[in-house]
Amino acid sequence: MSSPIKFLAQKHRKQTAIIAVIGSIYVLSSWILNFDNFSGFTAVPKAFNWLGVNFFPTAESVELLPRIWQKLIETVALAVSSTVVAAIIALFVAILGSKATGINNYVHVVVRGIASFFRNIPLVAWAMILLFSFKQSDFTGFLALLLMTVGYLIRAFMEIIEDEASETMMALKATGASYFQVIFQAVLPQIMPSLISWVLYMIENNVRDATLVGILTGTGIGFIFDLYFKSFRFDAVGMTILAIIIVVITLEVLSNQIRKVIL
Amino acid sequence: MLEVKHLTKSYQKDKPALTDISFSVEPGNFLAIIGPSGAGKTTILRSLNQLIKDDDGQILLDGSDIRSDNKSQLRKHRRQIGMVFQNYNLVERLTVIENVLHGRLGYKSTFAGMFGIYSEDEKREALDLLDKVGLKDFALQRCSELSGGQKQRVGIARSLIQHPKVILCDEPIASLDPASSHTVMHLLKKLTVEFNIICVANLHQINLAKKYADRIVGIRQGKLVFDEESDMLSEEILETLYDQTISKELK
Ligand SMILES: Nc1ncnc2c1ncn2[C@@H]1O[C@H](COP(=O)(O)OP(=O)(O)O)[C@@H](O)[C@H]1O
Ligand SMILES: [Mg+2]
Numbered sequence: 405m406s407s408p409i410k411f412l413a414q415k416h417r418k419q420t421a422i423i424a425v426i427g428s429i430y431v432l433s434s435w436i437l438n439f440d441n442f443s444g445f446t447a448v449p450k451a452f453n454w455l456g457v458n459f460f461p462t463a464e465s466v467e468l469l470p471r472i473w474q475k476l477i478e479t480v481a482l483a484v485s486s487t488v489v490a491a492i493i494a495l496f497v498a499i500l501g502s503k504a505t506g507i508n509n510y511v512h513v514v515v516r517g518i519a520s521f522f523r524n525i526p527l528v529a530w531a532m533i534l535l536f537s538f539k540q541s542d543f544t545g546f547l548a549l550l551l552m553t554v555g556y557l558i559r560a561f562m563e564i565i566e567d568e569a570s571e572t573m574m575a576l577k578a579t580g581a582s583y584f585q586v587i588f589q590a591v592l593p594q595i596m597p598s599l600i601s602w603v604l605y606m607i608e609n610n611v612r613d614a615t616l617v618g619i620l621t622g623t624g625i626g627f628i629f630d631l632y633f634k635s636f637r638f639d640a641v642g643m644t645i646l647a648i649i650i651v652v653i654t655l656e657v658l659s660n661q662i663r664k665v666i667l
Numbered sequence: 668m669l670e671v672k673h674l675t676k677s678y679q680k681d682k683p684a685l686t687d688i689s690f691s692v693e694p695g696n697f698l699a700i701i702g703p704s705g706a707g708k709t710t711i712l713r714s715l716n717q718l719i720k721d722d723d724g725q726i727l728l729d730g731s732d733i734r735s736d737n738k739s740q741l742r743k744h745r746r747q748i749g750m751v752f753q754n755y756n757l758v759e760r761l762t763v764i765e766n767v768l769h770g771r772l773g774y775k776s777t778f779a780g781m782f783g784i785y786s787e788d789e790k791r792e793a794l795d796l797l798d799k800v801g802l803k804d805f806a807l808q809r810c811s812e813l814s815g816g817q818k819q820r821v822g823i824a825r826s827l828i829q830h831p832k833v834i835l836c837d838e839p840i841a842s843l844d845p846a847s848s849h850t851v852m853h854l855l856k857k858l859t860v861e862f863n864i865i866c867v868a869n870l871h872q873i874n875l876a877k878k879y880a881d882r883i884v885g886i887r888q889g890k891l892v893f894d895e896e897s898d899m900l901s902e903e904i905l906e907t908l909y910d911q912t913i914s915k916e917l918k
Contacts, residue, residue: 571754572756574718575750575752575822578750579745579749579769579770579773579826579829580742580743580746580774581769585775590758593760594758597760
C-alpha cells in the first residue's frame, strides 16, 4: 500500500491528466468537425437575431393557438401516460432486482443490464425501430417513450431502494414480518417521496422528448411543428415553440411545488 | 433463558469474525457487550435473530435452537426477539403509532400486515406502550419530526409490542446526546425488570454499561475475553480489552 502523501499526489496528477484529456478531446473533435471556434462563437448572436426576426409570432399565428393547444395537450397526455405506466413497470422490476429486496445477485445483474440496454438506445432510434411495426401512430410514440423511461426508472428505483430502505427493511424483518409485509409497510412508504420526485422529473423530460418523437410519428405537437416548418410558416413555428416552452416551464414549476409538499 | 454456545462466524475464509463465543442470560437481566470497533459485537447481535447467518454453534431461546429453524419457525422466533438500532430504523414517513404497530407484523396474516390492518386491542396496547416510553402525545406525529431520543423510544415501543422474550440493542445510544442516552438506558433497564425480559445491548460507553447492566461481556477480535458481573469490571480487564489505559472512562 502506498503512503497517504503519495496517494494524494497521485490523485492530483490523475485529476490534471483527466482535465488534459478532456481538453485534447475537445480540440481534436473541433478539428475533425472543421469547427472554427472563433467564428462559431461570433455566429451565435447572428443566429439568434435571425431567429428573433423570422420566428416571431404574428397576429395570424395567434389564430392558430387553439389547434396548437389541442395538440400540445395530446403530447402532454402522451408523456404523462407513458411515464406513469413506465413507473409502475419499473417499480415491480426494481423490487425484484435491487440488492435489498431482490431475488438474488444474478437477477440483480440481469435487471441492471436490461435497464442499461433500454436506456442507452437513443429515443429517436427506438421510435424509428417501432415505426416499422406500429406505423405512424400515438402508440409508437407511447412505446418509444415507455421503453426509454423504463430503462431510466429501473435503475433509479433500484438505487433508491438500496439507499433509503435497507435499514428499515432490516428492522421489520427482525420483528418477524414477511417479505410482502416488509415491502408494503417499510419499503414503499419509505421510498415514496424520492419515487414521485423521479416520476415528476421524467414527465418534464418526456414532454420535451414527446415533441421530438411526434415529428417522427406524425402525432401531437411535433407533427404540427414539422408541418409549419416544412411549409415555411416560421411565425407559426415560433408560436408553437413558445407554447411548448410555456407548458414545459409550467410543468416544472408545478412539479417543484409538488416536491416541496411531499419531501 | 438465552444461551449462546460456541458461536462461530467468518465473513471471509481464514478471517474469523467470531470464534467460539459462549454466554447465557436469564430473564430480567441486562447484559452489555463491550469491545473495540470491529470486535464483532454487531455480528453477535445479528446472529441472535439470524439477520446474519453464522457458521457454527447453538443459539438456544428457552431450549430451542434458532439456528436450525425453517422459514416459518424463524418468523415465530423473530417475533419473540425485539431489536433496537443505532439509527432507529423507523419508517420516517409514517406516524409514531404506525411504527409501533409494525412490531405486530410477525403475528399477523400476510394480507392484514401488508395493508396495516390492526385490531383495537393492538392499537390500544400501542398507545399504552407509548405512554410507558413517555410519548403519549406523539402518537399521530410523523417520525421524521422527532428528536433522536424520541425516535429511539419509538423503537423501544416497537420492540415491546412484540411481547418479546429478548430485546437486542445495537449501540442504542451511540447517536444520542448524554441526557437522551441516560433516558434511553434507564428506560431499557426499567422495562427489562418490569417485563422480565432479557436485554442484550452493544455499548461503547463503559461507564453506562457499568451503571445499567447486570453483567458485562467483553469481546476482542471476535473472542470473548471476559464475562463478569458489572461490579467486577476492573481497570486491568479493560486495559486488555482496549489495549490502553482508560481509567478516565471508569469514573
Ligand atoms: N458484511 C460484512 N462483510 C465482511 N466483513 C464484515 C461484514 N460485517 C462485518 N465484517 C467484519 O467483521 C468484523 C466484526 O464486525 P462487527 O461485528 O461489525 O464489529 P463491531 O460491531 O464490534 O464494531 C470486522 O472486522 C468487520 O470488518
Ligand atoms: Mg457494530
